[in-house]
Amino acid sequence: MRLEHIGIAVANLEDSENLLERLIGREPYKRETVAEQSVTTSFFTGGGAEAKLELVAPENQAGPIQKFLEKRGPGIHHLAFEVDDIAAEMRRLREDGFELLQELPSEGADNKLVCFLHPRSTNGVLVEICQTRRE
Amino acid sequence: MRLEHIGIAVANLEDSENLLERLIGREPYKRETVAEQSVTTSFFTGGGAEAKLELVAPENQAGPIQKFLEKRGPGIHHLAFEVDDIAAEMRRLREDGFELLQELPSEGADNKLVCFLHPRSTNGVLVEICQTRRE
Numbered sequence: 564m565r566l567e568h569i570g571i572a573v574a575n576l577e578d579s580e581n582l583l584e585r586l587i588g589r590e591p592y593k594r595e596t597v598a599e600q601s602v603t604t605s606f607f608t609g610g611g612a613e614a615k616l617e618l619v620a621p622e623n624q625a626g627p628i629q630k631f632l633e634k635r636g637p638g639i640h641h642l643a644f645e646v647d648d649i650a651a652e653m654r655r656l657r658e659d660g661f662e663l664l665q666e667l668p669s670e671g672a673d674n675k676l677v678c679f680l681h682p683r684s685t686n687g688v689l690v691e692i693c694q695t696r697r698e
Numbered sequence: 699m700r701l702e703h704i705g706i707a708v709a710n711l712e713d714s715e716n717l718l719e720r721l722i723g724r725e726p727y728k729r730e731t732v733a734e735q736s737v738t739t740s741f742f743t744g745g746g747a748e749a750k751l752e753l754v755a756p757e758n759q760a761g762p763i764q765k766f767l768e769k770r771g772p773g774i775h776h777l778a779f780e781v782d783d784i785a786a787e788m789r790r791l792r793e794d795g796f797e798l799l800q801e802l803p804s805e806g807a808d809n810k811l812v813c814f815l816h817p818r819s820t821n822g823v824l825v826e827i828c829q830t831r832r833e
Contacts (some may be wrong), residue, residue: 564722564723564779564827565747565779566745566747566754566779566780567778567779568750568754568778569750569752569774570774570775570776570777571752571753571772571773571775572754572766572767573753573754573772574755574831575755576753577752579755579757579772583753584831587751588699588700591753593808596757598757599726600759600762600804600806601756601757601760601761601763601764602755603757604754604755604807605750605755606751606808607751608748608751608798609699609700609748609750609751611700611714613744613746613748614749615741615743616704616706616742616743617703617704617705617706617740617741617742618706618708618712618714618715618718618739619706619707619708619714619737619738620709620714620739621709621738622733622736625831626801627735628735629826631707632707634748634819636822637706637707637714637822638821639704639706639774639822639823640706640707641702641704641705642703642705642774643703643705644700645699645700645701645717646699646700648777653700654705661714666764669734670732670734671735672737672739673712673730673741679824682722682730682773687773688773
């Protein structure tokens with residue numbers, strides 16, 4: 564089984580296309596209505612990488628994952644996008660009106676520097692941007 | 699920005715690793731604790747495909763996306779996995795105790811046959827399996 568796509572529920576397709584374009588820097592490559600499901604869909608490429616799946620379990624009673632589980636139960640938590648220069652991307656996104664959850668990048672799994680964006684500025688999706696640490 | 703991974707919040711790492719192994723047929727390739735976030739993580743490959751992003755907006759007041767928006771607001775809705783033979787996979791998953799939301803595949807976007815699995819059998823994740831229609 565190959566991960567094929569991630570579906571994101573949105574109220575207004577055009578507004579959300581514009582938002583995702585501003586976030587990831589790509590336009591949708593097609594729109595399609597699926598009458599049987601009463602939906603209209605819009606597709607974006609992933610940007611060339613094979614996406615991994617990361618299970619995230621709390622180590623103790625502290626931390627954001629424990630809080631998420633208590634509030635919403637288990638489930639999809641975030642989408643992560645890799646960038647080449649996290650400091651430059653954080654500046655760009657802040658200037659474009661995205662709400663960053665941190666002033667400086669923090670250490671993430673997989674030898675990465677990470678920064679999270681508040682879901683209220685990203686269509687309800689908790690977005691992580693990450694950059695591989697340079698040795 | 700390249701889609702790098704999807705993070706899934708889980709209460710118990712080992713149970714969820716076993717569940718995901720049964721679902722996608724691959725073992726995790728590494729585990730890692732991130733002390734700063736108070737979490738332990740486990741990584742699976744995506745299976746070789748570049749994952750797309752699909753925005754899904756309601757066409758009218760009917761349909762499951764409209765219900766999702768009313769209940770939870772906008773946000774990540776489902777993960778889709780491509781399979782070669784959807785009928786065989788539906789049989790395999792049903793026999794393994796996964797709860798399928800439909801008896802027969804239905805028509806999805808992107809020239810695909812699709813079947814959804816109930817999130818209560820998949821760690822809170824709405825899972826779609828899909829197969830490209832043969833002409």
